[in-house]
Amino acid sequence: MKSFWKLALLALFSLSLFGCGSLGTRSDEGAASVEEPSAAQGTGGEAESGYGAETQGLSQGEGLAGSALGGPESPLSQRILYFDFDSASVREADREVLAAHADYLIKHPMSRVTLEGHADERGSREYNIGLGDRRAQAVKRMLEFMGVNPAQISTVSYGEEKPAVAGHDESAWSLNRRVEIVYAGQ
Amino acid sequence: MSPAWSPDGQQLAYVSFEKKRATVYIQNLASGRRDAVSAYPGINGAPAFSPDGRRLALTLSNDGNPEIYILDLATRQLQRITRNPAIDTEAAWSPDGRTLVFTSGRGGSPQLYRIRLGESRAERLTFEGGYNASADFTPDGNSLSLIHRDQQDNYRVAMLDLKRGLLRVLSDGRLDESPSVAPNGSMVLYATEADGRGVLAASSVDGRVSQRLRLQSGEVREPAWSPFASE
Numbered sequence: 150m151k152s153f154w155k156l157a158l159l160a161l162f163s164l165s166l167f168g169c170g171s172l173g174t175r176s177d178e179g180a181a182s183v184e185e186p187s188a189a190q191g192t193g194g195e196a197e198s199g200y201g202a203e204t205q206g207l208s209q210g211e212g213l214a215g216s217a218l219g220g221p222e223s224p225l226s227q228r229i230l231y232f233d234f235d236s237a238s239v240r241e242a243d244r245e246v247l248a249a250h251a252d253y254l255i256k257h258p259m260s261r262v263t264l265e266g267h268a269d270e271r272g273s274r275e276y277n278i279g280l281g282d283r284r285a286q287a288v289k290r291m292l293e294f295m296g297v298n299p300a301q302i303s304t305v306s307y308g309e310e311k312p313a314v315a316g317h318d319e320s321a322w323s324l325n326r327r328v329e330i331v332y333a334g335q
Numbered sequence: 336m337s338p339a340w341s342p343d344g345q346q347l348a349y350v351s352f353e354k355k356r357a358t359v360y361i362q363n364l365a366s367g368r369r370d371a372v373s374a375y376p377g378i379n380g381a382p383a384f385s386p387d388g389r390r391l392a393l394t395l396s397n398d399g400n401p402e403i404y405i406l407d408l409a410t411r412q413l414q415r416i417t418r419n420p421a422i423d424t425e426a427a428w429s430p431d432g433r434t435l436v437f438t439s440g441r442g443g444s445p446q447l448y449r450i451r452l453g454e455s456r457a458e459r460l461t462f463e464g465g466y467n468a469s470a471d472f473t474p475d476g477n478s479l480s481l482i483h484r485d486q487q488d489n490y491r492v493a494m495l496d497l498k499r500g501l502l503r504v505l506s507d508g509r510l511d512e513s514p515s516v517a518p519n520g521s522m523v524l525y526a527t528e529a530d531g532r533g534v535l536a537a538s539s540v541d542g543r544v545s546q547r548l549r550l551q552s553g554e555v556r557e558p559a560w561s562p563f564a565s566e
Binding site: 166231235263270272273274275276278279280282283286301304305307308310317 | 337352355356357376377380381393396400401403423424425434438440444445466468469482484490509510511512528531557
């Protein structure tokens with residue numbers, strides 16, 4: 150009865166324009182995106198600048214100038230948080246970075262961020278959409294807890310659909326389980 | 336992502352992120368026209384037509400976390416099916432249109448659950464292994480194809496006999512996903528990985544025969560059998 154089958158193979162070559170993009174394309178002039186996992190970044194020279202000290206170059210109430218987010222040394226330049234497998238818990242080491250973003254958002258009430266949640270490729274695509282959403286929501290809740298107005302934050306989950314790194318092993322997967330903090334106008 | 340055929344084969348529902356947010360579209364294949372049927376804040380995903388084509392199961396996170404809803408396509412009324420803080424997604428309709436099988440993390444890890452429409456209690460179906468997801472019914476309604484993670488952490492296609500509760504693994508890949516049962520119930524199409532890229536493979540439901548489908552180049556994902564053309 151083969152003639153009655155329609156075998157329709159839907160090859161989805163990225164309905165939209167996703168691929169394994171390099172995160173370098175996201176950088177604006179002022180703030181370079183840092184791609185290494187957070188643990189490496191949090192203990193560098195910027196640690197002592199901590200809370201609220203990166204006021205250099207901040208212009209009050211303006212839109213998003215690249216320099217307002219600090220240079221590559223600033224914690225605000227770190228826009229990616231990483232997660233353990235099947236987990237949506239924000240890592241302890243990431244709290245300081247989040248605090249810096251919270252501080253910026255509070256001081257610039259017109260600024261807006263989108264938190265993009267992602268998962269590694271393993272398992273169900275739709276369940277991974279759920280996982281990415283849980284991660285983005287966890288970061289959002291923490292920013293709100295730190296005093297940010299929820300109206301400044303939106304979230305989206307891409308699940309496993311937009312990997313940062315190609316590869317089928319833990320070294321790639323660990324870099325794909327992430328939330329990216331994307332400022333509007335970036 | 337997540338293409339889903341309407342039972343009459345005329346339409347395709349799918350999820351698109353083209354606006355940097357998730358939207359479920361239903362597209363008419365002949366005319367190419369499409370309709371955004373779900374664009375709530377948050378997740379709009381996992382579309383699945385009911386067997387009578389009148390309803391669409393959906394995953395929405397509009398109420399706070401991913402839950403399953405049924406959208407009446409005529410009235411556009413939403414009916415909420417799950418109520419649980421865990422991830423609930425991937426609803427699959429039984430052929431008689433009376434029950435949904437879905438993936439839920441409510442037990443601590445992704446497992447398959449079944450709920451009879453009109454009732455509120457979901458019954459867990461899978462008890463082997465720490466990860467069971469992506470259910471698709473056979474046409475006789477007696478079995479499901481699914482993705483099962485085995486003891487070596489391989490994600491493989493398996494069949495679950497619903498009457499006897501027996502699970503049988505069909506595929507032998509490491510990262511298999513998106514199983515789709517053929518309309519004649521004898522084969523399962525799924526996505527697997529070969530030489531670092533996504534390819535399709537098919538396995539007979541009894542696990543005896545399997546083959547990889549050759550395509551020249553590129554990545555292939557998320558196969559979906561179209562319905563039978565009626566005679």
